[in-house]
Amino acid sequence: MDDPSRHLERVRRDAPLVQYITNYVAMNVAANVLLAAGASPAMVHAREEAPGFAAMADALAINIGTIDGRTAEAMPLAAAAARAAGTPWVFDPVAVGATAFRQETARGLLAERPCVIRGNASEIRALAGLESQGRGADASDAVAAAEDAARALAGRTGAVVAVTGPVDFVTDGERAARVANGHPLMPRVTALGCALTGLVAAFVAGGPRFEATLAALACFGVAGEIAAEGARGPGSLQVNLLDALHAMEPGTLDARARIDPA
Ligand SMILES: Nc1ncnc2c1ncn2[C@@H]1O[C@H](COP(=O)(O)OP(=O)(O)OP(=O)(O)O)[C@@H](O)[C@H]1O
Ligand SMILES: Cc1ncsc1CCO
Numbered sequence: 368m369d370d371p372s373r374h375l376e377r378v379r380r381d382a383p384l385v386q387y388i389t390n391y392v393a394m395n396v397a398a399n400v401l402l403a404a405g406a407s408p409a410m411v412h413a414r415e416e417a418p419g420f421a422a423m424a425d426a427l428a429i430n431i432g433t434i435d436g437r438t439a440e441a442m443p444l445a446a447a448a449a450r451a452a453g454t455p456w457v458f459d460p461v462a463v464g465a466t467a468f469r470q471e472t473a474r475g476l477l478a479e480r481p482c483v484i485r486g487n488a489s490e491i492r493a494l495a496g497l498e499s500q501g502r503g504a505d506a507s508d509a510v511a512a513a514e515d516a517a518r519a520l521a522g523r524t525g526a527v528v529a530v531t532g533p534v535d536f537v538t539d540g541e542r543a544a545r546v547a548n549g550h551p552l553m554p555r556v557t558a559l560g561c562a563l564t565g566l567v568a569a570f571v572a573g574g575p576r577f578e579a580t581l582a583a584l585a586c587f588g589v590a591g592e593i594a595a596e597g598a599r600g601p602g603s604l605q606v607n608l609l610d611a612l613h614a615m616e617p618g619t620l621d622a623r624a625r626i627d628p629a
């Protein structure tokens with residue numbers, strides 16, 4: 368594994384344009400996380416323009432957190448346009464196990480070959496077709512219980528699959544690694560996982576996807592740790608996280624990143 372800071376420095380140098388079709392809860396925090404990391408966010412989701420935008424963006428992310436009839440139509444069109452244009456795209460299958468509508472939407476999106484899938488353990492289990500304890504957007508399964516599902520999903524779809532939680536697990540179907548960064552306050556703030564999905568898109572815009580995904584997870588986790596040092600609770604954690612990402616020194620990231628082969 369190369370130094371995660373190399374990937375962060377590439378994002379800061381290139382300021383990739385990241386189109387993120389995401390949920391209403393995540394829109395603001397995800398855009399701010401992208402800006403703090405040095406990327407350029409664009410929350411463009413209308414059916415009339417999302418596919419055209421995806422063809423010229425540096426990366427696309429799609430998140431089904433608050434899908435409705437219109438966005439469920441726009442998402443596969445944007446994903447198909449990204450695929451045709453060679454724009455890497457990242458999928459966040461929020462609460463995919465909850466309803467048939469989410470499962471059907473996710474099936475259509477997987478057919479458009481995401482380059483990375485990022486979800487919590489319950490979502491990755493459900494997407495792989497296993498029974499999942501998850502009922503909403505929060506994880507109820509342990510990351511370890513989703514590792515086989517992640518490997519199977521990566522093998523079946525060709526995507527890098529990232530399962531996040533206390534220790535994240537990432538696999539491309541052959542290689543696998545764990546990222547032991549982050550803080551228990553992070554899941555107490557809504558949509559930080561969604562924001563991380565956007566960050567993964569920024570990192571894979573110009574880099575090899577397995578390594579870039581690991582770097583994005585480590586960078587976000589280390590920022591969360593630094594943020595928690597001065598936080599009084601979830602509210603100040605979210606504010607501090609933006610500041611920590613913005614101020615992240617390459618040397619600090621490389622020294623604190625805990626990425627190990629699995
Ligand atoms: N208990 C924990 N300890 C340390 N870090 C954690 C913990 N739980 C989650 N994280 C970190 O929080 C970030 C978000 O991951 P999480 O798995 O909570 O996403 P999520 O469930 O999709 O969130 P959401 O749907 O609310 O956006 C990741 O960087 C992850 O490593
Ligand atoms: C709370 C919530 N509900 C739908 S999406 C979302 C953000 C976390 O996934």
Ligand SMILES: [Mg+2]
Nearest residue numbers: 461487560561
């Ligand atoms: Mg999520």
